Amino acid sequence: xxxxxxxxxxxHRVVDPAGASLPQAARVLDAGPELWPDEVRVxxxxxxxxxxxxxxxxxKHAGDGAAVRAEVLAIVxxxxxxxxxxxxxxxMLVGTVAEVGPESPLGLAVGDxxxxxxxxxxxxxVITDALARWDGRSERVPAEGTAVLFGRSIAAKxxxxxxxxxxxxxxxxxxxxALVSRVVREHLARGSAPTVAVLGAAGKSGSxxxxxxxxxxxxxxxxxxxxxxxxxxxxxxxLADEVVIADARSPLGLSEAVAAAGGPAxxxxxxxxxxxxxxxxxxATAQGGTIIYFSMAxxxxxxxxxxxxxxxxxxxxxxxxxxPGHAEYALELLRGDDAVRxxxxxxxxxx
Numbered sequence: 001x002x003x004x005x006x007x008x009x010x011x012h013r014v015v016d017p018a019g020a021s022l023p024q025a026a027r028v029l030d031a032g033p034e035l036w037p038d039e040v041r042v043x044x045x046x047x048x049x050x051x052x053x054x055x056x057x058x059x060k061h062a063g064d065g066a067a068v069r070a071e072v073l074a075i076v077x078x079x080x081x082x083x084x085x086x087x088x089x090x091x092m093l094v095g096t097v098a099e100v101g102p103e104s105p106l107g108l109a110v111g112d113x114x115x116x117x118x119x120x121x122x123x124x125x126v127i128t129d130a131l132a133r134w135d136g137r138s139e140r141v142p143a144e145g146t147a148v149l150f151g152r153s154i155a156a157k158x159x160x161x162x163x164x165x166x167x168x169x170x171x172x173x174x175x176x177x178a179l180v181s182r183v184v185r186e187h188l189a190r191g192s193a194p195t196v197a198v199l200g201a202a203g204k205s206g207s208x209x210x211x212x213x214x215x216x217x218x219x220x221x222x223x224x225x226x227x228x229x230x231x232x233x234x235x236x237x238x239l240a241d242e243v244v245i246a247d248a249r250s251p252l253g254l255s256e257a258v259a260a261a262g263g264p265a266x267x268x269x270x271x272x273x274x275x276x277x278x279x280x281x282x283x284a285t286a287q288g289g290t291i292i293y294f295s296m297a298x299x300x301x302x303x304x305x306x307x308x309x310x311x312x313x314x315x316x317x318x319x320x321x322x323x324p325g326h327a328e329y330a331l332e333l334l335r336g337d338d339a340v341r342x343x344x345x346x347x348x349x350x351x
Contacts, residue, residue, distance in 0.1 A: 006036035008151035024122035031080035031124035038151035051273035065136025083121035090120030173205035174330035177212035178323035193219035194266035237339035279306035294319030
């Protein structure tokens with residue numbers, strides 16, 4: 001056990017630039033497995049790369065899985081964490097608690113199977129198996145190694161009624177439905193049931209966002225997807241009142257599609273893992289409405305300046321991934337909706 005002073009937010013693990021950054025903003029972390037008193041060490045079972053990061057790596061290497069695997073290993077070895085240098089994002093992990101510092105406030109015990117609810121971009125990480133069981137073609141990464149949680153980290157024990165892979169997929173995006181629910185309930189408190197449009201509605205965060213909108217009392221729900229194949233799947237779920245096919249990067253194309261489906265939206269949720277959706281989302285949103293950017297591909301400067309340039313009176317929220325109770329809420333949505341669960345289980349089969 002290390003005896004030097006530590007910080008609940010992990011400042012003591014920052015190597016470069018030393019003393020100048022929080023772990024997420026730092027370039028390099030000390031990922032050594034020896035703990036400070038308020039830390040927890042986790043033996044890694046699976047990493048889940050966030051969608052924007054995995055897409056960027058896969059496109060960079062033209063789908064060459066071996067090259068993607070090699071770059072992930074290089075990033076972790078250099079940085080002491082999994083943080084894509086282009087997107088700045090990471091993902092999350094599942095593992096088993098191996099050691100708990102005597103001053104840890106997280107309430108975890110040795111042997112607990114947990115999912116971390118903080119990003120890999122700030123989690124000290126060591127890979128020990130060279131990712132030998134991963135082909136580089138899926139966001140889910142079987143792995144062996146160690147990770148460290150700080151005193152102010154967040155982790156959730158895996159539920160016994162769901163598989164670890166399924167739980168990981170849900171918890172990876174659990175901030176989205178919780179925030180959507182909060183915003184919908186805010187509108188209801190003002191006396192109106194909002195029209196909610198979800199961009200990327202057939203994906204993980206998108207489908208859960210639609211489920212949350214429905215469960216929270218939204219009025220009209222519009223699901224936006226790029227292809228007919230996704231539209232056909234989404235229509236069978238009943239999550240959206242209208243399913244439209246549109247390119248979320250096309251300002252006029254998106255706004256016209258949303259308007260034809262009953263928009264503009266009072267709440268627009270961006271769950272698309274490609275850049276360029278910032279200003280189209282603004283145009284698809286009613287004056288006085290809210291846009292939730294729940295995508296690490298978002299250029300937030302483009303979103304803010306775009307709204308200004310369009311004279312759009314909209315509230316823009318960054319989906320930061322944390323809302324109190326978000327993990328259990330997302331899991332309850334999954335348990336309570338066979339259609340949502342089917343979408344997630346289909347993704348596991350495809351992977």
